[in-house]
Amino acid sequence: MVAVSHIRFSVKKGEVFGLLGPNGAGKTTTMRMIECISPRSSGTLTVFGLDPDKNPAEIKQKIGVVPQDSNLDPDFSCGGNLLTYARYFDIPQDEAARRAESLLAFVALTEKRDVSVDKLSGGMKRRLILARALINNPDLLILDEPTIGLDPQARHLIWERLRQLRSEGRTIVLTTHYLDEAARLCDRLIIMDNGTFLAEGSPAELVQKYAGSEMVETDNTPEVVACLTDAGIPYEVAGDQIQVTSGDPRALAKTLLDRCRNSRVITRPATLEDVFLKLTGRALRE
Numbered sequence: 001m002v003a004v005s006h007i008r009f010s011v012k013k014g015e016v017f018g019l020l021g022p023n024g025a026g027k028t029t030t031m032r033m034i035e036c037i038s039p040r041s042s043g044t045l046t047v048f049g050l051d052p053d054k055n056p057a058e059i060k061q062k063i064g065v066v067p068q069d070s071n072l073d074p075d076f077s078c079g080g081n082l083l084t085y086a087r088y089f090d091i092p093q094d095e096a097a098r099r100a101e102s103l104l105a106f107v108a109l110t111e112k113r114d115v116s117v118d119k120l121s122g123g124m125k126r127r128l129i130l131a132r133a134l135i136n137n138p139d140l141l142i143l144d145e146p147t148i149g150l151d152p153q154a155r156h157l158i159w160e161r162l163r164q165l166r167s168e169g170r171t172i173v174l175t176t177h178y179l180d181e182a183a184r185l186c187d188r189l190i191i192m193d194n195g196t197f198l199a200e201g202s203p204a205e206l207v208q209k210y211a212g213s214e215m216v217e218t219d220n221t222p223e224v225v226a227c228l229t230d231a232g233i234p235y236e237v238a239g240d241q242i243q244v245t246s247g248d249p250r251a252l253a254k255t256l257l258d259r260c261r262n263s264r265v266i267t268r269p270a271t272l273e274d275v276f277l278k279l280t281g282r283a284l285r286e
Contacts (some may be wrong), residue, residue, distance in 0.1 A: 005195045016162070016172040018182045018189030022280050026195040027175045028068070031144055035065055048139070061089065064133030066143040070125050074116045078128055079113040082135055089136040096135070099278065108157065120153065123154030134165075141165065143174040149180060159184060176277065179273040191279055198279045203272050210278055211270035214249040218242050218256050218265045227259045238282065240269035245270065 007030065011017045014273065019027045032038035034047055036056035043054055047059045064252060072081050079100055086096035107127035112120065121129065125269045126147065146162070147155040155178075160183055176182050182189055183203040190200045199206055218224050220242045228235050233252070235244045246252045249267040256265045263273060 007195075007197055009190055009197070011173055012188075013171055014166070014169045016166050016174065016185050018186035019175045019187055019192065020179070020276060021095065021192040024191045025280075027036050027192065028144060030140055030174070030192075031175060035063065035142060036060055061136065061283045062138055063140045063142060064136060064138035066133045066141070066146050066150060069101040070122075070129065070142040072125060072128060072132075073132050074117050077114045077116055078109055078120070081117065081128060082132055085132050091136065098152070099135055099137075100131075103134055104123070106134075106161065107131045126150060127158065128153065130161065139171060141170055141172045143172065145175055145177065147176070147178065155181070179271065179276055183272045190205060190254055191276060193280045199275070206275050207270050207272055209275075211274040212245040212247065213270060214246065214267055215270050215274060216244040216246050216249050216252050216256070216265065216267050218244075218260070218261075219263045221260065221263055223260045224256065224263055227256060231255070236278070238275075238277075243274070 036052040082100035
């Protein structure tokens, strides 16, 4: 079974680069190859100019990883997790303690320094994993669903910290199913499905190219369908709604309201989610 095929991209130093796609698209496989975990069967891959198959140790010294699942050590406290992880990078004990204290403050966990991991909330664990990924002062930070399952407050805190890291010149590669997160954080991103790329660009570029500036949404009724069909206007069915990309959304909305008086019509800015659904479809992925 082919997980990814004929993918080609490069990440610039200091940018936030996103990999988006539905479940099974090949995002995590791609990340694992960059992390020197999954070997590639063909093609060329370099990280910092090094081959992950030949130079995994050198690459791992320069990267920090936030995995999708929590893999903190339950036998240690928050501070203990950071200090233990620092030993894998041969960081001197005094320096490791200084970094751990600084990183706990960075992720707002100073007061939880001596608290065991199993007593932390889900949001606290995600923040601690981010701190752990930074203990070796990495040049490249790789995040697989960094805010999965978090409440809005915790998500915004992590967004703030990631923006701060970007302002410091860190390079960040992330995957996320939150399209608003990708739009807020990513300088550039790719959308992939079935192991290959569908589109690449900045969030604004992709929205403009595939969805336009505004969308018109209305009820999916025979009258609306007939109106759009008669006018030769292309549309997409989204369950009980119809979505139309229009260069003149107000004029289209007025036309629909005049001809289909019982229909609800709204206009809104097009989003990255519109692009994602247009390119990958609306069918559920397990």
